[in-house]
Amino acid sequence: MSEQISMANENADISPQLWGDTAIDTVKQQAATELNFSALPPAKAEMWRNFSIAQLRDKNLAPAVPALVSDPSFLDKAWLQQALVLEFSNGHLVTDVENLPISEDFGCQIVTISAEDMGNFITTNKVKSAASLLALNVSQTQCGVCIEISSAMQAPIVILHSHSQLEALITPTIQVKVAANGKAELTEVFVGGADSLAVPAISFEINENAQVDYTRWHQHESNAAQLGVLSASVYSGANFLANCVTTSGKNIRLDAEVNIVGEQAHAELNGLSLVEDGQQTGLYYRVNHLCPNATSNQTVRVVANNKAKHIYDGYIYVAHGADGTDARQSSKALLLTKRAQALANPRLEILTDDVSCAHGATIGFLDEDALFYLQSRGIPKSQAQALLVQGFTTEALNSICSTELKAEINAYIQQHYKA
Amino acid sequence: MLKIENLHVSVEDKEILSGINLTINAGEVHAIMGPNGSGKSTLANVIAGRDGYEVTQGSITFLGEDLLDMEPNERAAAGMFLAFQYPVEIPGVNNLYFLKSAYNAQRKVRGEPELDAADFMQLIKTKMSEVKMDQSFLRRPVNVGFSGGEKKRNEILQMSVLEPSFAVLDETDSGLDIDALQVVSEGVNLLKNPERGFLVITHYQRLLNHIVPDVVHVLVNGKIEKSGGKELAQQLEAEGYVQFRGDDAGHSRRAVG
Numbered sequence: 001m002s003e004q005i006s007m008a009n010e011n012a013d014i015s016p017q018l019w020g021d022t023a024i025d026t027v028k029q030q031a032a033t034e035l036n037f038s039a040l041p042p043a044k045a046e047m048w049r050n051f052s053i054a055q056l057r058d059k060n061l062a063p064a065v066p067a068l069v070s071d072p073s074f075l076d077k078a079w080l081q082q083a084l085v086l087e088f089s090n091g092h093l094v095t096d097v098e099n100l101p102i103s104e105d106f107g108c109q110i111v112t113i114s115a116e117d118m119g120n121f122i123t124t125n126k127v128k129s130a131a132s133l134l135a136l137n138v139s140q141t142q143c144g145v146c147i148e149i150s151s152a153m154q155a156p157i158v159i160l161h162s163h164s165q166l167e168a169l170i171t172p173t174i175q176v177k178v179a180a181n182g183k184a185e186l187t188e189v190f191v192g193g194a195d196s197l198a199v200p201a202i203s204f205e206i207n208e209n210a211q212v213d214y215t216r217w218h219q220h221e222s223n224a225a226q227l228g229v230l231s232a233s234v235y236s237g238a239n240f241l242a243n244c245v246t247t248s249g250k251n252i253r254l255d256a257e258v259n260i261v262g263e264q265a266h267a268e269l270n271g272l273s274l275v276e277d278g279q280q281t282g283l284y285y286r287v288n289h290l291c292p293n294a295t296s297n298q299t300v301r302v303v304a305n306n307k308a309k310h311i312y313d314g315y316i317y318v319a320h321g322a323d324g325t326d327a328r329q330s331s332k333a334l335l336l337t338k339r340a341q342a343l344a345n346p347r348l349e350i351l352t353d354d355v356s357c358a359h360g361a362t363i364g365f366l367d368e369d370a371l372f373y374l375q376s377r378g379i380p381k382s383q384a385q386a387l388l389v390q391g392f393t394t395e396a397l398n399s400i401c402s403t404e405l406k407a408e409i410n411a412y413i414q415q416h417y418k419a
Numbered sequence: 420m421l422k423i424e425n426l427h428v429s430v431e432d433k434e435i436l437s438g439i440n441l442t443i444n445a446g447e448v449h450a451i452m453g454p455n456g457s458g459k460s461t462l463a464n465v466i467a468g469r470d471g472y473e474v475t476q477g478s479i480t481f482l483g484e485d486l487l488d489m490e491p492n493e494r495a496a497a498g499m500f501l502a503f504q505y506p507v508e509i510p511g512v513n514n515l516y517f518l519k520s521a522y523n524a525q526r527k528v529r530g531e532p533e534l535d536a537a538d539f540m541q542l543i544k545t546k547m548s549e550v551k552m553d554q555s556f557l558r559r560p561v562n563v564g565f566s567g568g569e570k571k572r573n574e575i576l577q578m579s580v581l582e583p584s585f586a587v588l589d590e591t592d593s594g595l596d597i598d599a600l601q602v603v604s605e606g607v608n609l610l611k612n613p614e615r616g617f618l619v620i621t622h623y624q625r626l627l628n629h630i631v632p633d634v635v636h637v638l639v640n641g642k643i644e645k646s647g648g649k650e651l652a653q654q655l656e657a658e659g660y661v662q663f664r665g666d667d668a669g670h671s672r673r674a675v676g
Contacts, residue, residue, distance in 0.1 A: 368470070373507040376467050377521035377577060378495035378528070387520060391511025391560070 023115035024144075031122050031138035034131075040227075041132045050311050050343055051253055051282040056197055056225055061169040064142065064196070066092035067162070074160060074191060079404035083158040083187075086110070090163055091170040091198070092143045107153035108184070113144030117175045125203045125231040129284050129313075130255035133229050137171045137201040144173035149182045149210075156185035156402065161200065163192035163224065170198040178238075180208040185402055187215045193224025193249065204232035204240065208262065211239040213401040217409065220249035222279070228254045234294075236262030243400050245409055246273040246281050247416065253282035253311075260287065260294040269314075270299045272396040274416060275340070277306035286315040289355075293324035301396035302333040303389055304340035311343045316357055318350040325352075329359040334366065334392050336385075386417040420445045420616045421466075421585055426477035428458075428465050428641075435461045437641035438477070443585075446613040450627055451620045452652060453638035454660045459620045460504055462638070463589040466618075467501035468494050482584065495521075496528035498584030502574040502591050509561040514573070517561045518543060518580055525581060546579045550606040567594030575606040585616045592626040604629030624656035639663040 040057055066089040075085060084102065087094040097110050121138050122131075147157065163170055178184055190198065206212050218226065226249060234240045246252050258267045273281045287296040302310045316327045333342030344361035366388050374384035393413050400406045421443045428436040435458045443449050453459050465472050466479060468491035479486040486494060509517065522542075523533040534542065547554055552572050562570050571591055578586055588607065592600055607617070607630050619630055627635070627649060635651040636643045637660075644663050645651065 367507075369507045370509050372467075372469050372491060373503065373509070374517070374521070375491035376469075376495055376501050376503075377517075377581065378492050378525035379521055380492050380524060381490065383520070383524065384492075387512055387517070388509065391509055394511040 021115060024118060027115050027119045027122075028139050028141070030119070031135045034122055034135040035139060039136060045132070049282065049284070049313070051251075051280060053227070053251065056227075056251065059167055059195075059197060061167055061197055062165075063140070064090040064092070064165055064168040064170045066090050066094065067164045074162070074189075077408065079402075079408045080158055083156045086145070086157065086159045088143070088159065088161045088172050090165045090168055090196075091141070091161075091172040091200070093145060097145060105154070107151045107182070108147060108149040108157070111146050111148065113146045113173060113175055117146055118144055118173065120175075121173065121201055121203060125233075127229050127231050127255050127257040127286075129257070129286065130227070130229045133199055133227055133255065134201055137173055137199050137229065140169060140171040140199075141173040141201075142171070144175070146175040146177065147186075149176070149178040149184045151179070151181070152183035153185070156187065159186070159188045161188065161190045161198070163190070163196050163198060163220070164194050165196055166194050168194070168196040170196055170200070172200050174200070174202045175205075176202065176212070177205045178207060178210040178212055180210060182207070182210040184211070185213045187217065187402075187405060189217045189219060190224075190226060190249075191219050191221075193221030195223045196225070198224070198226040198228070200226070201229045203230070206232065206234045206238040206240050208235050209237040210235075212241065214240070214242045215400055215402070215405060216242070216244045216254070218244070218246040218249050218252050219412070220252065222248060222250060222276075224249045225251040226253070230254060230256040232256075232258045232267070234258060234260050234262065234265045234267050237264045238262065239265070240267045241399060241401065242267075242269050243397075244269075244271045244283060245397075246271075246275070247409075247412055248274075248276070249279065249281070251280055253284065255284045257286040258288065258296070259290055260296060261290050263291055263293045265294045266296065267294075268297045268299070268399060270297070270396070270399050271301070271312070272393060273300075273302045273310050274393070274413065275302065275304045275308035275310050277308060280309040280311070282311040282313070284311075284313045286317065287327060288317045288319065289322040289325040289327060290319045292322050294322075295326040296328070298329040298331075299396070299399065300331045301392060302331075302342050303336065303392065304333060304342050305336040307339045309341040309343075311345070313345040313347070314359070315347045316349070316359070318348075318352055318355050318357070320351045323352055323354040325355040325357070327355070327357045331361040332392075333363040334389065335363065336366070336389070389417050390414060420482060421618070422480040424478050424480075426462075426465070426479065427475045428461055429473045429475050430461070430471065434475070435472075435641055436465070439641075439643060441636065441643065443616045443618060445584075445616055447634065448611065448617040448619060448630060448632045449634045449636065450632035450652060451618065451636045451638050452622065452624075452655055457638045458641040459638055460589055463501055463504075463587045463618075463620055466587055467491060467499065492524065493528070495581070495583070496525045500578050500581060500583035500586040502571075502578060502586060502588045504589040504593065506562050506565075506570040506574055508563045508565075510563050512561050513558055514561050515543065515557040518577065521577070522580055543580060546576055549579060549609060550576050551602050552576055568596060568599040571595055571603055572599065572606075575603050579606060579610060582610070584614065585618075586610070587618045587620065589620045590622065591619075592621055592623060600626065601629060624652040627652045637663060
C-alpha cells in the first residue's frame with residue numbers, strides 16, 4: 001500500500017466538519033469507505049484507458065486550502081463582464097454562498113450542497129468509469145455547492161477554478177439543478193496548476209424542457225493534472241449541450257456520463273483537445289439512452305503535436321425498449337507530427353432494434369493539397385499550417401452557443417498556433 | 420516574362436514532361452491544348468511549385484528569376500497565380516479571412532503595408548461584383564459546399580483580388596455551364612493588360628472563343644508537338660488529336676505506380 005492510500009483515509013477520518021453537519025460527514029465517511037483503501041484507482045482498473053496516472057500516484061498530495069490572494073487578471077476579461085462569476089481557489093469557494101451578489105430575479109440561487117445531493121454523487125449520479133474518483137472527490141471535498149436554476153437565467157454563470165497550491169489534492173463538488181423550462185449557460189474554467197491534482201466533480205439534473213449550454217475549458221498550467229468527473233440526467237424534452245475544451249495541462253482527462261431518461265430529450269458531449277509535447281489528455285464519454293425517442297451526439301476533435309497523446313473513448317448504450325433512439329459519434333484527430341498519438345475507441349452497446357446509431361473516427365495529418373492551395377496564394381507554409389489547424393478547431397467550436405466565449409477560445413487558439 | 424527551357428519532369432520515375440520549351444511575353448495569352456494524360460496539369464503544377472514532381476532537366480525563369488528555386492508562396496508573391504483544376508475545400512476557414520491572409524501575405528513580402536479589414540472589405544466587394552459572386556460566399560468556408568461553377572468563380576475572384584503578373588488557368592472551363600463560362604471568361608478578360616501574361620490550359624476550343632489566345636500549343640506525350648494561332652484550336656476541335664497520336668488517340672495513358 002502506498003502513502004497515498006493512508007493519506008486518503010487519514011484525511012477522511014480527520015476531515016473538518018466543514019458544514020457543521022453530521023449528515024455530510026457521514027456521507028464523506030461512506031465515500032472514504034468506498035475508496036477501498038485506495039486514493040487513486042488501482043493500476044489494474046486503469047489499464048483499459050491507455051492513460052497513465054503512474055506519475056500522479058507518486059505525488060505526496062496535501063489537503064487543499066484557499067489562496068490568501070487571488071489573481072484578478074483573469075476576471076478582467078471582456079467576456080466575463082456580463083456573467084455571474086463564482087471563483088474557486090484551490091477547490092474552495094472564495095465568497096461564501098450567502099454573500100454572492102445574486103438578485104432575486106436572476107433566475108437561480110446558489111446554496112451549500114445538501115447531504116442528500118452529496119450522497120447522490122456516490123449512489124445515483126455514479127459515473128461507471130470513474131466511481132472511485134467520485135468517491136475520492138466526496139470523501140475529500142471541502143467545498144460543495146448546489147446551483148439551483150429556476151427559470152431562464154438573465155446572464156451566464158462562469159465558475160473559475162484557480163489552482164495555486166503546490167502539490168495539493170483539489171476536490172470541489174458542484175451540483176446543478178435546472179427546473180422544468182429553465183435555461184442556463186454555464187462555463188467552468190480551470191486555470192493554474194502548481195503541480196497539484198484536481199479531481200473536481202460536477203453533476204447536472206436537467207428537468208423537463210430545460211436547456212443547459214455547458215462549456216468546460218481546461219486552461220491549466222503545463223504541469224497541472226486533472227481527473228474530472230461529470231454526470232448528467234436529462235429529462236423529457238430537455239437539451240444538454242456540453243463542450244470540453246482542453247488547451248493546456250499535463251495530464252488532463254474527463255469522465256462524463258449522461259443518462260437520457262425522458263423522451264424527446266437531446267444530449268451532446270463534445271470535445272476539443274489541443275495536446276502538446278509530453279502532455280496526455282483523455283475524454284471518456286458515455287451516453288445512456290434509457291428511454292425511447294431521444295437523440296444524442298458526441299463530436300470530438302483533437303490536434304496533437306510532437307510527442308503528445310490523446311485518448312477518446314466514446315460509449316453509446318441503448319437500453320431495452322429505447323426504440324427510436326438516434327445516437328451519433330464522430331471523432332477526428334489531426335496529428336501535426338509523426339510522433340503524436342491519438343487513440344479513438346468508439347463503442348456501441350445496443351439492446352433494442354429500432355435505433356439509428358452512427359460512429360466515425362479519423363486520424364490523419366494536415367491535408368497536403370490544402371496546404372499547397374494556401375501556399376499557392378502567397379501564404380507561407382507555417383502560416384498556412386496554422387490556418388488549417390485553426391480551421392479544424394473552429395469547426396469543433398461551432399456547437400458552443402456563446403459567441404463571446406467562442407471568440408475568446410478562438411483567440412486563445414490563434415495565439416497558440418500563431419506562426 | 421515566363422521562359423520554360425527544355426523542361427523534363429518525372430513523377431515516381433516516370434517521365435511526364437519531355438523537354439518543354441515555351442516563352443510567354445507580357446500581354447500575351449497562350450493556350451495549351453492536349454489529350455488526357457498529355458502532361459498539361461503537370462506543367463501547371465510544376466510552375467506553381469507543387470511537391471511530388473521532380474524536375475530532372477531544364478529551367479523555368481519568371482521575370483528574370485529562377486522560379487524552380489522558390490517556394491510556392493514566394494512564387495505567388497512574385498506574381499505567379501494558378502487557377503486550380505480542382506479547387507481545394509478548406510473547412511473552418513472562411514473565404515474572407517483566407518483572401519485577406521493571402522492578400523496581406525503577398526503585400527508583406529513586397530514590402531507594402533497590409534490592408535486593414537475595412538479597406539480590404541471595400542476592395543473585395545468591388546471584385547465580387549466584377550465576377551458576379553454573391554457576398555454570402557465570403558462568410559462560407561473556402562470552397563466547402565460550393566458547386567463546381569462556384570469553385571471556379573472563386574478561383575477567378577482570388578485572381579482578381581491578388582492581381583498577379585502571370586496566371587495559369589488549369590482547365591478553368593471544366594464544370595462550368597455556358598453562362599458561368601461567360602462570367603468567368605469576362606473576369607479573366609478584365610484582367611488582361613499589356614503587363615500581364617496568361618497560360619490557358621484547356622481540353623476544348625469553347626473557352627478560347629471567350630478568352631482569345633495569341634498562341635495555341637498542342638501538348639502530346641509531354642512534348643509540344645505544334646504551335647500556331649487561334650485557328651489551331653478550331654482545327655483540333657474539328658479533327659481531334661489523331662494527327663499527333665495516331666491510333667493511340669482516345670486511349671488512356673499508362674497509370675503511374
